[in-house]
Amino acid sequence: MLPSGSAAGTGPSIDATSLKRMVQERALAEERLWHVLMHYRAKGSGYESLVDDPDYFFAPRGKIDPAAELAASVEAMLAPPDQGDEHFICRYPARSEWLVESLDVDPQILSRPDCVKRDEALAKVDPQSAVLVFPAAHNNGPASMFGHTLLRIGSSYQSELLSHAINYAAFSTDTNGLIYAFKGLFGLYDGYFTVLPYYEKLNEYSSLEHRDVWEYRLNLEPEEVRRLVLHSWEMQGIASDYFFFDENCSFLLLYLLEAARPELNLTQPYYDRFSFWVIPSDTIVSVKEAGLVEEVKYRPSLATRIEHKASLLDESARRKSHAIAVAGASPRELAENYSLQEQRQILDLSAEYLRYRFSRKEIEEDRYKKRYLPVLAARSALGTEDEMVEVPRPVPPELGHAPGRWALGAGARDSRYFLEFNWRAAYHDLLDPDEGFTQGAQINFISLKARYFPERNNLRLENLHLVDIFSLAPRDLFFSPISWKVRGGLERKPFTDGEDLLYVGINTGGGMAWNLGPDALLYLMADADLNLSDRFRDKVSLGAGPTLGCLLQLTSDWKAHLHGGALFYGFEEHEHYRAVLEQNYRLSREGGVTLKAGWERAFDQSKAEIMLSLNRYF
Incomplete structure (x- = not known):
């Protein structure tokens, strides 16, 4: 048990030197739970913590030196009790409890600070059980493009809505998708753990953000859940750099689960694998494969319930x-x-x-x-229905395709044959199977396309996109969302000499989308397009114009996307017209085949192409 209470002792009757000697003799700095609580990971021949806030460490080199941090923690644990809630025992209860148990120290001989805030928080949360919660992705929310994960801590209260949630998220007020993506990719946001009433988060996701919620009940024992909550308490107010791809909401929660049950190995496999990203749905797979999930529950959002009732x-x-x-x-x-x-x-x-x-x-x-x-x-006055109509349960997010994708293809452009390699880091394309994902949402981060032309023995980069988001949110009688898109990176198009040349392009747009029955989605957008290239007289060309498209689900495995548009540019005056038909046929959960035919015209130069490719998810 953790020492606490108003009957503070006069000070410890054991000296730091003897405890530090015991720490060295027992090699506690190499213990698994110590590394989990400090979020250490192997780096080169040493270690480094994922926590970036210096307030989390007591040793100057604590971020990279587990032994020095452990020695400094022993010193802090033996400090006089007059520090109150800021005492090591109060502020870092999971660490201090582990030290007491590992050193076989009688808690009664340690400092006994009055840990009012810690004890009140622990009593309020009343940890008894844990549920991993996945609010699904939402088309019109940049902060929810990949979905999210958090933990619900069940208590002795009967109502689940009276429980508390542990959440890790980036602190951001940005609503622009391109800005949010850029900052998130490069760790320009601070991430924080928070504990708050679960009903607040559930109302936020279900009512305000149109997000369905999946709940995965975990088979953790009450003592394990208590240790998880203690570790989340010591992470309160501690900042870490938030990265979309790895150090995100889902990955950091895995450390809490490892703190609850140290024999779990949930984080290391992500460091060991080739891909460098952690998607929220990936962590659900990890937790299920570890044997932690004992029950799955689906909570449709208020908007989903409305749409279903309207469909009847x-x-x-x-x-x-x-x-x-x-x-x-x-x-x-x-x-x-x-x-x-x-x-x-x-x-x-x-x-x-x-x-x-x-x-x-x-x-x-x-x-x-x-x-x-x-x-x-x-x-x-009309009485109850004979049978309650339930919202059909969709495919769970962990059963969707993997987020990465590569493709090999062959085709012809303007009578010149080529071979193509296409690679995407994450996450979902309009033509990818929708099972486990949000229909009408394309979210591609870091994708590239390279082509080899045998006739000229020419290998070239076709495009490189940092971000490519296409959010099609259909409008109807009850909802009137705005559809939008944003794409940025390197592009190619025909220039005045007829050659396809690279340029920096940023394209964004907004508009509307409508369902044409259950299997067709029509959209119309107004685009703005910025081009940067030395080939332009003024180095820049700014254009605008319409885009019209239709996304079709032809069969359960076959999708098609017909789209076209026109852009009219100032400065370097020219037009860019395009029309494309893309089709994807799913062969299995791991991949499929894509057929693409397109035409474009720019600077009075027309080009047509056709390509067939084989796709593989990873």
Whole structure:
């Protein structure tokens, strides 16, 4: 047990020298749990902690020297108790508890500071069980492009909503996808652990962000969960550089699970493998493979429930439900035109949509009550349904394709044959299978394409994209999101001499998308395009124009994307027209085959190409 309480002792009756000798004799600096608690990883012939905040360390070289940090921690543990909540025992309870147990020290002879904040927090959280929570990705949120993971700590309370959540996230106020991606790629955000009521996060994800939530109950014992919470407490207010690809929300949570059960080996495999990224869905796979998951639960978001309820009604009934919720139409007229079952469904949908609008502050409280209460009264008078209609459970995120992808292909461009190699670090393309991912969301980070032309014995870089995001969020009677896209990197297009030349390109746009039935998505966008090249007279060319496209799910394994557009440039005046038909057929979860045909015209030079490629996910 951790020493605590108001009856503070007068000081330790054991000296630091003898404890440090015991630390060396028992080689505690090499112990697995010590490395986990300090987030050490092997680097060269030594170690380095992933924690970047100097406040986490007591030794000047504590970030890279486990032995020095352990010796300094022993000194801090023996400090006088008058430091209160800032004493080592209070501020770093997982470390101090491990030291006490490893050194076989009687806690009663140590300093006994009054750890008010720590004890209150531990009593409030009341750790009994743990659940790994995955809020799915959301099209219109840059901060949620990959999904997210956090931990819910179950307590002795019966309601799960009264439990607490442990969250690690980047501190950011940026809403621009390109800026967010750039800063996240290069670790320009600080990441922090926080503990907060679970219902707040669930409401944020479900009501405000349209994000479905998956919950994976873990088979940790109460004492293991307690140690996990103690370690999360000592990480409070401690900053680390947040990187999208590795030191992110999902990877850092694995250290908490290893602190709970040190024999787990969840983080090292990510250092050992070839790929250098950690995707939230990857960590779910790791936790399942470690045998930690005992139950999976799906919580559809409020928006998903609304969309499902609306899909059960015809157009007339949907419009009636919308009119009741938005225009305040009376529910009393329903009996004249709709069956009993349809009336129930219409009012259920109206009630859900009113709740949604109120949660997003789209309707004032007084107006909300005036509309919501009559809807509830009318719905109550109709009785309960014979069978509850559940939202169909989608494919879990961990069962989707792997985030990396490479492809080998062959084709012809302007009568010149070529071989192509395509590589993507992460994460999902519009033509990739949607199972486990958000439909209509393309999120590609660090992708490149290279081509070899045998006729000229020429190997060239075709393009290199740092980021390529395409978010198609369909609009309907109940929701009116904006679709958007952003892409930045090196591109090629025909110039005045007819050659395809590289240039720096940044393209962004916004617009609208609509579902044309369950298997077709139509979109229209207005683009802005910035080109930088020495071949331009003014080194720069800025253009704008429309893009029109349609994404089709032809069969469960076959997808097609037909799109085209035109850009009209100032400065270096020219136009760029393009039309493309892409198709992808899934052969297995590991890969598929893609056929692409395209045409473009720039600087009065036209080029057409066709290519067939074999794709493999990794």
